[in-house]
Structure formats: structure tokens, C-alpha cells
Amino acid sequence: MYHINEISKLINGKIIGEDNLEFSKLSPFFEADPEDLTFAADESMLKNIAGTKAKAVIVPVMEEYPDGKAYIVLEQNPRNVLPILLNFFKPKMQKPEKQIEDSAKISENVLIGINSYIGHNVEIGENTVIHPNVTIMEGVKIGKNSIIYSNAVIREFCVLGENVILQPGAVIGADGFGFIKDKNGDNVKIEQIGNVILEDNVEIGANSCVDRGAIGSTVVKRGTKIDNLVHIAHNDIIGENCFIIAQTGISGSVEVGNNTVLAGQVGVAGHLKIGNNVVVAAKSGITNDIPDNSKMSGYPLRPHMEDLRVKMSMGKVPELIKRVKKLEKLLKNEEK
Amino acid sequence: MYHINEISKLINGKIIGEDNLEFSKLSPFFEADPEDLTFAADESMLKNIAGTKAKAVIVPVMEEYPDGKAYIVLEQNPRNVLPILLNFFKPKMQKPEKQIEDSAKISENVLIGINSYIGHNVEIGENTVIHPNVTIMEGVKIGKNSIIYSNAVIREFCVLGENVILQPGAVIGADGFGFIKDKNGDNVKIEQIGNVILEDNVEIGANSCVDRGAIGSTVVKRGTKIDNLVHIAHNDIIGENCFIIAQTGISGSVEVGNNTVLAGQVGVAGHLKIGNNVVVAAKSGITNDIPDNSKMSGYPLRPHMEDLRVKMSMGKVPELIKRVKKLEKLLKNEEK
């Protein structure tokens, strides 16, 4: 547990309200539990302090401080102290001691493959199969009837449901890509202290990567199937029963609805909202939100039928240039 | 061995012809051996029953049933019962018992790396080097003089020829991406019971993935070299002496000829036929068959020189729009 005084001091803040609070974790604004600390970094949060359940909020100087919360007030945007906060709240890990750590809880009829490492406090549900050379780090939970193929890695504190399948080499919970430039222009790492949640019946393809949340979780919801070599960045929320086809990459903090299909080699920019029942054709680039039930393609992305027309018409441009030149010449002659 | 009665009952079929047959495996229509069971799901098969060597064929109701085969007749398209069939025919695997299973046949002068797992009934040819932390699962065969680098995974029943090289992290034989929607809209896995065949002198790059066939084999033919992070989907047949450059993705059931080059980040849609001696430039999207000796690029794909002209002309479109507007204005004035 971390005391509010300690944290306020760490980030040069001033406490307003109750100053004898303790927190077990730092959470994202809209996902925080009542015992958590959170931070409000932009308008959507600052104008809606009641929108978080957290009992304390790190904020910049505000005109007034709504009742019912404690505040750590900063002379700057809380985003600037995030690297310090994440480093402070980063869970401490225990050292590996033996191949299957004593504190691991392995249910009945679980198969642990040769040379697979099962970390401290890991929990594995019944009938789950762990193939050889898998690495499952501290605090991971895996439901029953799951299959983890060889050389998959599940990093600390990730949670997998029932009937989850990880194909070989899948990486769950690598650090999200979070860095800032310091005043010298050097890249400085922002610790990634969240985790990954894979719900029931999720399958992750060979050598695909689902990064852990910066804070909070990256989530893949029930029934979603992810193909090989796919990249899911920190804090993405992928809906239920989606298909994410091979080599697609989704930037951070994207929300994808249910029953949506992203075909192969699609790219998605950060912080977008893609609806339910959306189909996006292969190699498309998504840079805007997509409403439910859309069928889209291309880069820039367009309704699929329109994109086909545009793609076809592109082939006529060299000839079109000649035709326009001819028209210009004709008109010039007429004008004489 | 599975009896025809058992299978017919499983999928609610009616047997026509010889009803005392047994099969060891289910095979694709055009690749089946004479002792196999197969299924005919579309016109190209149904009108050409003689095109399969299988002694029994699962079919929908037909007008007549050509002689010389047994039939399991369904009231629906056999494709619908494929998930049931694949689950039924899925080979049962033995549990891992020790790092190098007793039944593995390791030839002379083979080097088995520290902590590498060698599964039941694996066969490894002489002078082959297995580096540390490799996983080779049940029934895999590897020819002589091959090199398997660390953290590569070869899943069950795949076959590698001589002088094959797997760079680190390559995954051979992960499940193909096969799912159907059930009546609730939930994604349901179709078991992938085929394998992968890598012929002699094939090299697979770091973290590249070659998925196993749904039924039948995914094949990479002799001398073909595959770069890093490439995705080869289920039932692809890649010809001899091809180069498949980094981050290219090939969808399922694609056939690529010999001596063909797919440059980096190319995408190939499913069920296509790409000829011999084809060159496709980087980042292209292939959505149609390509004849032999073509040099192609772009998305949509065009002959390379034409694509260059189209790409160049695109830069002139903003100006072209202005020029057309001007012409329209001129003509309007004249008309007055």
C-alpha cells in the first residue's frame, strides 16, 4: 500500500481533501476501482471528475475541486509525471527459483511440458495443457481447458480465460511501446504496469504479440480469434468474436466492437473506435473511427464499393492527363 | 482405423456402395491416397469424382453416384460437417515424458542443444544440428545436414528435408486460421489436422510462420528461401527456388510456381495461383492469379511498368482537378 503523502511528495503535489489515504494501485480514470488512485489529464476527465470511481485523483490546478474525492494538485499536466508514477507503482517481482515455483497452483489433470517455467503464484485451471519450453511468469492466471503451445511467453500478472489457445511463439504481456523524449532529446522508457486479459475462447496465432497496458489492461474479449504475426498494442480493447487476420497491427488505446473482421496487413492508428460488425479489407489503413456495420477498404479508408471504384479509376489517370491536355489544346485553338 | 459406419453415423449420412470399409485418414479430394476417405464440396469435385483416388467420398445428394467408389451421402454440403470430421480424425498425441523421448530416432553425429525437447517418434538425420531451447513435437521427421536454431518450434507430424535451416523463432506447423460461426454468431475452431512439408534446401527466416494444412499439407518446395516474419497460411504450396521476402503474408490455399519472387510486405489473397518466374514488387497486394514470367506491382496489382506510370500520375491529380475546373469555366463562358 502506498500513502498519499508519499506520492504527493514524489511528484511535487499539494493535497486537497482527505490526506490519510492509502492505495494499492494506480488505475486509468474510467476503469479505476474505489480504492485506487487515478489521474485526470485532459478535458474529458477534468470536466467529469465524478466519472471515475477512484477515491483520489491527480489533477492540474483547477477552478474548483468537486466534493467526495481527495486531490493531488500539480503545477503541471499530470501526464508529465506519469513516467515517475509508473516507475513508482511498478509491481516488484520475485526471482525465479525453480522450474515450477512452489507457490504455483496447478489444478488437476494439467500437463506441464518439459522445460516449461511456471512462475510464482501462477494459477492454472484443470485440463489445461502447457507444451514444452513455455514461459509463464509471476502471478499469471490461466483458466481450464486451455492450450499453450511451445515457446509462448505469458508475462507477469496476465489473465487468460478458459479454452484459450496460444499458438507457438505468441507473446502475451510484453511492454507497450511507451517512451518520452527527455530535455536532451533522449528516449526514456515509460514503465508499462498494466496487464493483458484474454477472455474465454480466445485464440492467438503464432508469433503474435499482445502488449500489456501502460496502466490498466489490454483486453481481447471472448471468442475473438487472432491470426499469426499480429500486433495488438497497449490498452487496446478488442471486442467479442472478432477475426484479426495475419500481420494486422493495431496501435494503442483502440477500441474494436464485436463480430468485427480486420483482414490481413491492416493498420489501425491509435485511440480510434471501430464499431460492431465492421469488415475492413486487407492492407487497409484506418485513421478514423468506423461506425457499426461498415464495410470498408483502402488507404485512405473508404466504403468498400467506393474504394473499388477509386482504385479502378486510378488506372485511367495517365490517359486522363492526356485527354485533358488535348482539351486544353483544342480550347486554346478555338480561342484564337 | 475408422469404419465407414462409424463415420456415416457421426455426420448423419447414408452409405451408398461398399459399406465395410476402414480408413486411416481423411484427405483433400485431389491429394487423397487410395485407402483414404475424402469429401466433395463443390462443382469441380462433384463433376469429377474420378479425380480423386480415395475409395470413399462424402457427398451431398447427387443425381447419380459413379461406380467404383463408396459414398457417404449427406442432406447438406459436406463442408458443413467438416468441423466434426476434423475433430474426429485429429491424431491423438502422446504426453511428453522426458526431454528426449525414448522413441525418438537420432542419427549419428546429431547435436541436440541444451534444453531442446525431442518428441515421441521424432526422426533426425545425420549431422543435423538442433540448437538449445528448440521444441520438436511428436512424429516430426528432419533430414540430414539441417540446422534448427534456438526457440524454433516444429509441431507434430511435420516433415523437413535435408539441408533445411530454421532461423530462431521460426514456427512450423501452427494451426491454420480456420473457424466457422455457429448459430449464435460465436467463432468455433475447425481443427487443423494436416501438416507442413519443407523440402530440401529450404530456409525459413526468424519468427516466420508456416501453418499446417487444415487437411493435407502446406508445402514449401526445394530451394525456396523465406525471410523473417513471413506468414504462410494453411495449404499453401510454394514452388521451388522462390524468394519470399520479409513480412510478406500469403493467405490459405495459394499456389506459387517456381523461381518466383515476392518482395517485402506483399499480401496475397486466398486460393490464387501465382505462376513461375514471377516477380512482385514490395508492398503489392495480389488479388488475382498471375501468369508465368510476369513482373507486377501495386495494389491493385498491375504490370510493373504500368503501375509505375499510374503511381507517378497520381501526383498530378490535384493539379488535374484544377485544370478541368478551368476548362469547364472556359466552356461555360463560351456557351453564353
Place this chain on the structure above:
Amino acid sequence: MYHINEISKLINGKIIGEDNLEFSKLSPFFEADPEDLTFAADESMLKNIAGTKAKAVIVPVMEEYPDGKAYIVLEQNPRNVLPILLNFFKPKMQKPEKQIEDSAKISENVLIGINSYIGHNVEIGENTVIHPNVTIMEGVKIGKNSIIYSNAVIREFCVLGENVILQPGAVIGADGFGFIKDKNGDNVKIEQIGNVILEDNVEIGANSCVDRGAIGSTVVKRGTKIDNLVHIAHNDIIGENCFIIAQTGISGSVEVGNNTVLAGQVGVAGHLKIGNNVVVAAKSGITNDIPDNSKMSGYPLRPHMEDLRVKMSMGKVPELIKRVKKLEKLLKNEEK
């Protein structure tokens, strides 16, 4: 050490100058040390023999042989004998004998994960953490305070600085993609005898691959951060404090300046020079050099604002074709 006579004989050369020399290694022309052998294969080298520090140079027949070097003269381009030379100079590796080889030098307070392999003569600096199931091959050097996550592979003779992080499944030092066609049209491997150097504070994402140099090194300079599933090919030199975002692929022998950002799914053709402080937007294709401070996007690549205009204008082409057709009709009528 290899004697000049032995090498000259191997490649059918004729020695001019000092013929009693020995070399420990073959190096690229501009990076050779004074005790090295090198080769000059194109004009930029042949006209600038003083540009290499190597004491001996393999050359084709020249008009004159500048003083101060020894020469092995060939009746053909030295590039043709490169496969023979690389095979000859390929370092011989020792066999793995135990999980942590006796010759490895592990500093104080280093954590070696369960089942990780530490090769012959590996050196690991203090406080570095090696997670379970990592493979570190012969002669690798890792600086202090680094973190190597599970299932990462570092192949022989690669060098990692301080504070380096490898996310799970990262592959450092796989063979570059180097092949030639023999006279039968078969693909023949060119051995890749260089290494990879990752300088201080470099981070490599999950399942990303940095290939070793063919000869000489692939280098990622200090502070550069590479995201997941990125491909860095042989002999690339990536500058300081760059961001290389997920699924980007960089072909061989590319030079990238400092503080440059390549966004997701970018592709870079071989042998290019990308400047300092460059930003290239996602999904772009780079086929030409880029000067410092450029902001670029698209494929073909254009200045970013121009590319946006072009991309927007493409959507108007179908309508533009109609408008031109109308104009043509109008003019035709007028001409009557």
C-alpha cells in the same frame, strides 16, 4: 589466422605486393581494421583504395595498384567469390556442453533464468536480468543493467550495451537474407559472418528481428527504441534515439540518421540513406534517400502535406473522368 597464400589459392587470385601476410578476419571495405583483409567490388571502392584501412584488398584487374597495400587480383568481380570467402571465414563454433558454459563470465548480481542457455565465452555485465528460456550463444557480450525477456535469442558474437531491453521472442543476429542463384537456377546460401551491435539504452520489441551483417555489423545506436514484429535486415545502421514502430521492415544496408521516426508498417528498400529528424507516416514505402528534417508519407513517398492532398484527390478521380467525358462531348458538339 589465415595466410594470404591460402586465400589467394582458394579464389584463384594472383598476389601483388607483400605475400607473407596473415589475417584474422574479412571486413567490409570502409569498416576494416588495419590487420584485416577486405575486398573492393565497385567504383566507389576501386577509385578510393586509400579509403580502407585493411592491409590487403581483393580486387579485379586494375590499371595500377596503389602503394601501401597488398592485393589479391582476380579475373572477375570479387563479389562473385564472396560466397566462397564468407564460407571460409565463417567462425567455427564450439558445441554446447552445459546450460551455463564454464567459460561464460557472469558478473555480480546477474540473474540467470531457469532453463536459459549461456554459451561459451559469453560475458554478462552486473545487474543484468536474463529471464527463463533465453538462448545466448557463443561469444555474446551484454552490458550491465540489461533485461533479456524469455524466449529471446541472441546468436553468436553479437554485442549488447548497457540498459538494453529485449522483449520476449526478440531475435538478435539471425542470418541475413543472402543468396545467389547458381548456374542451375538453384538458390545458394551466402554465409552471414557479421554480427549485431545494440548500443546502450536500446529496446527491441517482442518477436522483432535484427539480422547479423553479411560481413561487418548491423548496428542499432544508443537510445533507439524498436517496437514489436519489426524487421531490421543485414548491415543496416539505425541512428540514435529513433523510434521504429511496429511491423516496419527495413531492407539491407540502409542507413537511418538520429531522432528519426518510422511509423507502423513502413517499408524501406535496400541501400538507402534516411536523414536525421525525419518522420515517415505509417504504411509508407520508402524507395529513395530522404534528407534531414523531412516529414514524408505515402507510397510513392511524398512530403506529408502533398501526400495528403494527393490521397484526398484520388477520391475525386471517378467523378473527374465523367467531367472530362462531358467536356469532350461538349467540344465535339461545338466543333460540328
